Amino acid sequence: MAEKVIFAMYDDDTVLLEGAKKLVAKGVHVNDVYSPFPIHGIDPVIGVQHTRLGIAAFLYGLTGTLLAIVGIRYFMIVDWPLNIGGKPSFSLMENLPAFIPITFEFTVFCAAHGMAITYLLRNKTLPGMPARNPDPRTTDDKFVMELHASENSKYSVEELQSMLKETGIIELEVRES
Amino acid sequence: MQKEAAIRQPLILGDKTYHDITEDICRPIESKAPKAWYVLLSIAGVVALWGVGCILYLLGTGIGVWGLNKTVGWAWDITNFVWWVGIGHAGTLISAVLLLFRQRWRMAINRSAEAMTIFAVIMAATFPGIHMGRIWVAYWVLPLPNQFGSLWVNFNSPLLWDVFAISTYFTVSLVFWYIGLIPDFATIRDRMTKPLAKKVYGILAFGWTGNAKAWNRFEIVSLVLAGLATPLVFSVHSIVSTDFATSVIPGWHTTIFPPYFVSGAVFSGFAMVLTLLLIMRKVMHLENYITNKHVEYMNIVIIVTGSIVGVAYLTELFVSWYSGVEYESYAFINRFSGPYAWAYWSMMTCNVISPQLFWFKKLRTNLTFTFVMSIIVNIGMWFERFVIIVTSLHRDYIPSSWSMFYPTFVDIGVFIGTIGIFFVFFLLFARFFPVLALNEVKSILKVSGEKYKKMDHHH
Numbered sequence: 001m002a003e004k005v006i007f008a009m010y011d012d013d014t015v016l017l018e019g020a021k022k023l024v025a026k027g028v029h030v031n032d033v034y035s036p037f038p039i040h041g042i043d044p045v046i047g048v049q050h051t052r053l054g055i056a057a058f059l060y061g062l063t064g065t066l067l068a069i070v071g072i073r074y075f076m077i078v079d080w081p082l083n084i085g086g087k088p089s090f091s092l093m094e095n096l097p098a099f100i101p102i103t104f105e106f107t108v109f110c111a112a113h114g115m116a117i118t119y120l121l122r123n124k125t126l127p128g129m130p131a132r133n134p135d136p137r138t139t140d141d142k143f144v145m146e147l148h149a150s151e152n153s154k155y156s157v158e159e160l161q162s163m164l165k166e167t168g169i170i171e172l173e174v175r176e177s
Numbered sequence: 178m179q180k181e182a183a184i185r186q187p188l189i190l191g192d193k194t195y196h197d198i199t200e201d202i203c204r205p206i207e208s209k210a211p212k213a214w215y216v217l218l219s220i221a222g223v224v225a226l227w228g229v230g231c232i233l234y235l236l237g238t239g240i241g242v243w244g245l246n247k248t249v250g251w252a253w254d255i256t257n258f259v260w261w262v263g264i265g266h267a268g269t270l271i272s273a274v275l276l277l278f279r280q281r282w283r284m285a286i287n288r289s290a291e292a293m294t295i296f297a298v299i300m301a302a303t304f305p306g307i308h309m310g311r312i313w314v315a316y317w318v319l320p321l322p323n324q325f326g327s328l329w330v331n332f333n334s335p336l337l338w339d340v341f342a343i344s345t346y347f348t349v350s351l352v353f354w355y356i357g358l359i360p361d362f363a364t365i366r367d368r369m370t371k372p373l374a375k376k377v378y379g380i381l382a383f384g385w386t387g388n389a390k391a392w393n394r395f396e397i398v399s400l401v402l403a404g405l406a407t408p409l410v411f412s413v414h415s416i417v418s419t420d421f422a423t424s425v426i427p428g429w430h431t432t433i434f435p436p437y438f439v440s441g442a443v444f445s446g447f448a449m450v451l452t453l454l455l456i457m458r459k460v461m462h463l464e465n466y467i468t469n470k471h472v473e474y475m476n477i478v479i480i481v482t483g484s485i486v487g488v489a490y491l492t493e494l495f496v497s498w499y500s501g502v503e504y505e506s507y508a509f510i511n512r513f514s515g516p517y518a519w520a521y522w523s524m525m526t527c528n529v530i531s532p533q534l535f536w537f538k539k540l541r542t543n544l545t546f547t548f549v550m551s552i553i554v555n556i557g558m559w560f561e562r563f564v565i566i567v568t569s570l571h572r573d574y575i576p577s578s579w580s581m582f583y584p585t586f587v588d589i590g591v592f593i594g595t596i597g598i599f600f601v602f603f604l605l606f607a608r609f610f611p612v613l614a615l616n617e618v619k620s621i622l623k624v625s626g627e628k629y630k631k632m633d634h635h636h
Contacts, residue, residue, distance in 0.1 A: 014623075036195065036364065037616040038392035051394045057401045075320055075329035084331055101338040101416055104408075105345040112349040112405045116356060119398045120383065123391050125359060129384025136367035139360070139387055141195035141619075 002176040004149035004157050005031075007134050008164040009142050009171040013039045016143045019167030020045050026163065027154065032146040034138040053122075057115035064110025068103040134175075142170075187627035188282055190465040195619050198466075202613050203365055205461050210608055213460060221600035228594010231587050232307055240310045242587045248580040249570045253588040254308045255420075256562040257595065260445065261301035262343065262417055263438070263558060267446025268294025269350055269410045272357075273403035281625050282474050284617040285466040288361075289457060290450050291354040292610070296602040297449070298347045300595040305339065307591070335419040342416040346409050353402045359385050360395070361611040414439045421565065428508035428569030431496065437489035441558060444482035444528070447475050448554035455548045457607060466613055469542050476541040479554065483532030486561075490529060508569055516581060517568045520560050527557020 010016040017039055020030055030046040033039065043050070073092045076082075076099075081089040089095055120126055138144050147164075149157050161172060191197075235242055245252055268290040275283035306312050317323075318340045320330050330337050362378050363385035369375040385391070415435035422434040451472065458467040497509040512521045531553050535541040572579045606612070623629045 033389045034387050035389075035392065036199075036360075036387060037620040038396055039389070042389055043393050046389060048389045048393050051390075051397050053394055053397050054401050057405070071320065072332050076332050080329055082331070084333060087333055089333075095333070098333040101335075101412065101419075102332055102341045104412060105338075105341040108349065108405050108409055109341075109345040112345075112352060112402055115398060115401060116352045119356070119394055123385075123394055125383035125385050125391070127383055128380050131363065131366060131379065131382070131384055131386070133363075133367070133386040133388075139364040139367045139385075140199045 005175050005177050006147040006149070006157065006160055006164065007173045007175065008145045008147070008167070008169045009135065009137075009173075010145070010168065011142060011170050012168075013037075013143055015168040016145060017042055017045070019164070019169070020145060022167060023163060028147065028160065028163065029151045030145055031148045031151065034133050034135075034144040034146070036139050036141060036143075039143070053115055053119055056118050057111045060114025060118075061107045061111030063114070064107040065103060067110070068106035069099070072099045072102065183630060185625070185630075186468075186470045187630050188285065188466075188468060188470065188625035189618065189622055190468055190627050192628040193465065193622065193626055195622065198613075198619055198622065199364060199368070199615060201463070201465070202361075202611050202615050202618075203368055205607070206365060206609060206611065207368070211460070214604065214608060218601065218604045221597050221604060224593060224597025225601050226594075226597075227590055228592075228597050231590030231594055232303075235307060235587055235591065236310075236312060240308065242585060244583050244585045244588055246580050246582070248573065248578050249567055249582040251570065252567050252582045253563075253584055253592055254304045256559065256566050257592050258301050258304035258308075259417055259438075259562045259566075260559050261297050261304070261595065262414065263442035263445045263562075264449045264555075265294040265297035265301065265346075265350075265446060266410050266414060266439070266442040267450045268292070268297075269346075269353075269406050270443055270446065271450065272353060273406040274410070276399065276403040277407060281621050282471050284621050285463075285468075285471060285613055286450065286454060286475075287617070288354075288357065288610075288614045289454060289606075289612050291350065291357070292603065292606045292612075293446075293450060293453060294350050295347070295354060296599050296606075297446075298343065298350065299602075300599050302343060302347070303595060305336075335416060335423050338416045339420060342409075342413045346413045349402070349406055349409060353399075353406055356395070356398060356402065357614055357617075358610065359383050360387060361615045363387065364615055365611065410442075411435075411439055414442045421569075426569050426573065427502070427504040428512070428565065430505075431493065433489055433492055433496070437486065437493075440482045440485035440489070441528075441561060444479060444486055444532075445555055445558035447478050447482065448551040448558070451475055451479075451547055451551035452555070453603060455544060455551070457612065461607065461612065463613065466618060469544070472544060472547055473538075473542050476535045476547060476550075479532050479550075480535045480541075483528060483535075483554070487529035490525065504574060508572075511572055512564060512568045515568065515572070517564065517571070520564050521568070524557050524560035524564050527553045528561060531557070 010019065013035060016033065016035075020033070020042065023030060024045055033042055033046060042048070069092070076089045076095065077092060133139065134144055134146065135142065145164075147160055149160070152160055155163070157174060161174070164172060243252070243254065271283050271290040272287040275287075306315055309315060318330060318337065359382060362382035366375060366378040366382045369378055415438065418434035418438035421429035422431060424430060454467055455472070458464055494509055497505045500506070512518070531550060535550070540546050567582050571582060
């Protein structure tokens with residue numbers, strides 16, 4: 001069965017935010033919001049969970065630290081210890097100060113790139129992906145709210161439309177998907 | 178949204194709307210380039226080609242074509258390397274450190290500053306690369322399993338730390354820059370009418386939709402990347418300074434180097450940002466976004482970092498005397514009174530005395546004066562690296578090995594050439610990329626826009 005999706009367009013982020021609050025208070029489920037810049041305060045209203053990418057970055061960083069220490073120890077102490085300029089490679093603990101810079105850099109390297117790759121994958125933003133925003137103007141100066149009829153079964157599409165009209169929209173469109 | 182005090186000067190002038198911002202920033206990309214752009218690109222292109230020619234000649238012949246000798250084994254190459262890396266630092270400082278400090282004035286300038294970082298670091302990396310003489314074996318600096326027995330790179334060496342620091346710094350800056358660009362490429366993609374350009378920007382925009390979840394992730398990723406890039410700024414230049422500080426050459430062997438190099442880097446980087454932005458705001462009519470207030474803030478950073486650099490110079494002199502080491506004392510007496518005294522005093526004039534003029538509000542808000550000063554600072558910072566490297570090397574412990582360094586045309590050509598390549602990159606960036614972070618500028622419009630500030634004032 002074709003799903004009815006309602007797109008309501010606003011020309012101001014504050015109006016959209018206030019509108020979303022009113023709709024949610026009435027038990028309407030707002031599926032998504034498209035905007036040209038982040039609308040602060042919208043996430044808790046429409047139920048967007050806080051991202052865990054920060055935690056992911058920490059774990060990637062930790063992996064980097066471990067890999068660097070294990071790697072450097074293997075190269076410099078286990079596999080081929082060299083006496084360079086009178087500074088022989090004794091043990092990991094004794095050589096650790098000299099290993100800190102590269103360990104640090106590798107930690108940052110893994111954390112930053114691991115997080116960035118995860119971000120792109122989770123967002124489905126990869127080279128050549130098609131544009132999926134409902135209206136090209138949402139990357140310029142318009143703000144669009146997306147409502148799915150199936151997830152708002154307690155209201156009919158007409159009721160949803162009339163409720164949206166009270167929130168200061170400038171355009172309304174119902175699409176079948 | 179958090180309101181800003183009414184007495185603060187607006188950061189976006191004119192009665193701008195969200196749509197006006199898009200129009201203003203996309204105009205240079207969508208319309209034909211002005212004649213001045215072609216002229217500048219041609220000049221920069223010719224200089225770049227000359228530089229590439231010199232580099233090819235150098236690689237084909239060997240680094241004997243530089244003016245180096247047994248005593249002065251590092252000269253313009255490493256001077257240029259440190260100078261370019263330093264210039265890169267302002268971009269990260271503006272985009273990362275000021276983001277963490279929630280400074281709104283970074284919004285209009287971060288994109289071009291980050292672009293400058295990327296291009297400056299590429300130019301910097303060229304120098305150690307060609308200094309190897311055999312750039313085709315540059316991959317030997319990576320710990321790769323190899324055919325020479327289990328011979329690994331030396332993890333105790335600051336030169337290897339450089340490899341890791343600079344490659345991490347470069348790639349992290351690139352990722353930070355590109356992640357910020359994605360939403361703005363989407364704006365251009367959605368506006369473009371020419372099919373080929375639309376396709377290209379569509380690929381560059383990675384299918385960005387700008388939904389709530391994506392923005393939520395975007396903000397966290399930006400914040401975490403800023404948090405990761407901030408210590409990188411300090412680590413990279415500290416490590417570069419360690420190339421010198423871990424040696425036992427008088428004039429190099431000092432613990433003050435890491436903080437002194439970092440502040441010097443920020444100092445020269447801000448000067449280069451100013452040089453580029455002052456031209457760009459004029460040519461691309463960005464006066465409403467890069468305001469006098471932005472310039473003034475940057476000039477204040479220049480006073481602070483310039484003063485730190487000044488204190489560092491004086492501390493070096495004091496310590497060389499206080500250490501009681503005759504070689505150390507001589508290295509510094511030789512700096513300010515020896516055959517390279519002209520370089521030392523140029524450095525002092527450009528870096529210590531001239532930025533102090535910015536204490537006068539009239540001067541730091543004067544754009545012409547700022548422009549001239551930004552170039553003076555960059556010249557001064559080049560001399561600083563030259564003075565540290567060449568004057569410390571040219572007279573070492575044994576007077577019989579004392580010598581002078583004179584650059585050859587290849588030294589000069591490669592250096593001038595990198596400036597050309599840098600400007601070619603920057604001009605292409607200014608033509609095809611959104612030079613202001615559209616989404617970030619829009620997000621501060623209601624807080625710092627002139628129109629909205631006036632409206633608040635009337636309430």
